[in-house]
Amino acid sequence: MCGIVGYIGKRDVAPLLLEGLQRLEYRGYDSAGIALHAGGKTGGLKSAKAKGRVRELESRLPKRFNGTTGIAHTRWATHGAPNDVNAHPHLDADEKVAVVHNGIIDNAADLRTRLTAEGFVFVSDTDTEVLAHLIARSEAGTLEEKVREAVGHIEGTYGIAVLHADFPDRIVVARNGSPVVLGIGEKEMFVSSDVAALVSHTRQVVTLDDGEMATLRADDYRTYTTEGSSTSAQPTTVEWEAESYDMGGHDTYMHKEIHEQADAVDRALRGRIDDRFSTVHLGGLNLDARDARAVRRVKILGCGTSYHAGQIGAQMIEELARIPADAEPASEFRYRNPVVDPDTLYIAVSQSGETYDVLAAVQELKRKGARVLGLVNVVGSAIARETDGGIYVHAGPEVCVVSTKCFTNMVVSFGLLALHLGRTRDLSVADGKRIIEGLRKLPGQIEEILANEAQIEELAKEYAEAKSMMFIGRVRGYPVAREASLKLKEVSYIHAEAYPASELKHGPLALIEPAMPTVAIVPDDELLEKNRAALEEIKARSGRILAVAHQVQEKADHTIVVPKNEDELDAILMGIPLQLFAYYTAKAMGRDIDKPRNLAKSVTVE
Numbered sequence: 001m002c003g004i005v006g007y008i009g010k011r012d013v014a015p016l017l018l019e020g021l022q023r024l025e026y027r028g029y030d031s032a033g034i035a036l037h038a039g040g041k042t043g044g045l046k047s048a049k050a051k052g053r054v055r056e057l058e059s060r061l062p063k064r065f066n067g068t069t070g071i072a073h074t075r076w077a078t079h080g081a082p083n084d085v086n087a088h089p090h091l092d093a094d095e096k097v098a099v100v101h102n103g104i105i106d107n108a109a110d111l112r113t114r115l116t117a118e119g120f121v122f123v124s125d126t127d128t129e130v131l132a133h134l135i136a137r138s139e140a141g142t143l144e145e146k147v148r149e150a151v152g153h154i155e156g157t158y159g160i161a162v163l164h165a166d167f168p169d170r171i172v173v174a175r176n177g178s179p180v181v182l183g184i185g186e187k188e189m190f191v192s193s194d195v196a197a198l199v200s201h202t203r204q205v206v207t208l209d210d211g212e213m214a215t216l217r218a219d220d221y222r223t224y225t226t227e228g229s230s231t232s233a234q235p236t237t238v239e240w241e242a243e244s245y246d247m248g249g250h251d252t253y254m255h256k257e258i259h260e261q262a263d264a265v266d267r268a269l270r271g272r273i274d275d276r277f278s279t280v281h282l283g284g285l286n287l288d289a290r291d292a293r294a295v296r297r298v299k300i301l302g303c304g305t306s307y308h309a310g311q312i313g314a315q316m317i318e319e320l321a322r323i324p325a326d327a328e329p330a331s332e333f334r335y336r337n338p339v340v341d342p343d344t345l346y347i348a349v350s351q352s353g354e355t356y357d358v359l360a361a362v363q364e365l366k367r368k369g370a371r372v373l374g375l376v377n378v379v380g381s382a383i384a385r386e387t388d389g390g391i392y393v394h395a396g397p398e399v400c401v402v403s404t405k406c407f408t409n410m411v412v413s414f415g416l417l418a419l420h421l422g423r424t425r426d427l428s429v430a431d432g433k434r435i436i437e438g439l440r441k442l443p444g445q446i447e448e449i450l451a452n453e454a455q456i457e458e459l460a461k462e463y464a465e466a467k468s469m470m471f472i473g474r475v476r477g478y479p480v481a482r483e484a485s486l487k488l489k490e491v492s493y494i495h496a497e498a499y500p501a502s503e504l505k506h507g508p509l510a511l512i513e514p515a516m517p518t519v520a521i522v523p524d525d526e527l528l529e530k531n532r533a534a535l536e537e538i539k540a541r542s543g544r545i546l547a548v549a550h551q552v553q554e555k556a557d558h559t560i561v562v563p564k565n566e567d568e569l570d571a572i573l574m575g576i577p578l579q580l581f582a583y584y585t586a587k588a589m590g591r592d593i594d595k596p597r598n599l600a601k602s603v604t605v606e
């Protein structure tokens with residue numbers, strides 16, 4: 001949530017920062033701003049900010065806005081309305097200090113009262129502004145000490161980058177709970193909250209830990225703790241190519257990412273299948289066969305789409321490994337003082353690896369001595385680092401706020417984990433082989449589904465007129481229905497509800513009428529007849545039905561037919577046409593598909 005980018009070197013900084021902001025815009029798009037060292041005779045800092053998108057900021061930059069050192073920010077509003085004044089960077093009254101900040105300062109109100117009493121004048125409603133005044137107020141001799149002193153007053157989370165007019169040769173950054181990544185170039189240094197803004201310049205990065213700070217100069221960097229002792233953070237190479245962040249000829253990232261799914265799944269499987277023992281190798285799991293056999297329960301924690309992937313994962317683990325498993329929103333789990341059981345394997349699932357609610361749940365579990373694995377997309381992210389081991393889902397960068405390919409790769413990764421756990425227990429060689437064959441079929445079957453795009457586009461145009469839609473599924477189909485309903489509402493803003501098909505008659509059937517279409521997930525499995533009975537019930541109330549099924553459903557007005565895989569793996573495929581359905585519905589309605597209103601990609605606040 002929110003994006004930070006900074007640069008120090010020899011190049012003209014404003015265009016570089018604008019480009020970085022464009023890359024980070026998916027993290028927040030309420031406002032954007034830049035501050036830079038003006039250099040020249042007069043020196044000092046210059047800044048520009050604008051409500052709205054980065055292109056708005058670009059159009060408002062003053063004519064002479066040059067320098068070779070600067071910081072910038074794109075905001076998802078937490079404290080204060082999205083407007084020009086609340087946009088970052090925040091400066092002190094003398095415009096000597098400029099700060100960009102991701103995270104939340106919990107004691108901002110107290111600090112504001114104290115600083116106001118001392119005569120500091122606040123111009124914005126943000127929590128971040130306290131930092132600018134605290135740094136300006138410090139009498140310490142170096143910028144590093146000023147920043148250290150200021151963050152010492154802060155309770156909460158932060159990733160910050162700071163400029164000071166008296167220290168034009170450096171940018172000082174600090175991290176506590178919100179990512180800060182340094183990018184190492186040739187006689188130039190970058191900083192960002194996300195490698196997305198760095199990879200077109202360098203793939204050599206240093207990720208700061210919580211409680212770590214860094215000083216960036218054009219030709220070097222130094223890392224140290226907020227207590228002042230040096231650290232030796234080592235550079236690593238980012239796996240993802242700069243091109244993976246481009247739109248690649250598609251009109252939106254959502255469309256591109258939906259179409260990348262066959263390759264993404266192929267990547268998730270690559271090098272992991274062990275035909276000899278009909279199982280899979282998951283290198284980073286750090287769970288030997290003895291540990292795996294000792295697991296009595298599995299509890300999966302995630303938010304939004306990742307939680308839905310976890311629900312499918314829990315069913316796969318129960319089916320294939322016969323270990324009781326369930327999924328729960330991490331945001332609920334962490335607040336209900338959960339009983340933490342040493343024989344339970346906890347799995348935190350997250351695309352970004354940054355979601356605050358998931359991270360906080362992991363930290364609470366670790367504090368209570370639990371074993372927690374991560375199922376994460378972003379390598380080296382906070383959740384990946386906090387967990388005892390895990391599986392990278394290898395979906396590649398996902399830029400659209402609406403998650404698609406990551407969901408699919410998460411579910412595939414759960415399939416791999418379920419197979420692995422199953423084969424350390426009672427899953428037979430024959431069943432292991434059957435599941436492996438099913439997994440191998442997935443990329444081809446995804447291509448088949450995507451080849452049906454024209455039919456889905458037509459259907460989406462037709463259903464886009466609905467004010468509200470019902471999504472139903474039973475057992476394996478229910479989390480698919482929930483995810484499809486979330487996809488539709490977040491990208492098209494059409495109200496959608498998801499219910500187990502079995503629950504219809506316990507209440508929601510009252511909603512069914514011709515204006516309320518139902519999207520039904522109808523796999524060809526042991527529940528086919530039960531699902532058909534639900535379609536009958538809807539039809540008897542004159543409801544319109546769009547079925548996603550393995551064969552045309554007589555009672556449905558329309559059926560999107562998807563290829564059949566193994567029963568246990570069908571859920572992986574059945575949601576994919578509904579991603580396209582949500583995409584084309586939103587397109588028909590003229591929505592801002594990659595950046596739905598009020599949302600941001602990584603939710604790093606509560």
Ligand code: AGP
Pocket residue numbers: 303304305306349350351352353354355358401402403404490599601602603
């Ligand atoms: C998905 O379309 C969402 N925008 C959202 O629900 C997301 O899945 C959720 O915020 C969790 O994010 P994470 O996977 O990065 O933890």
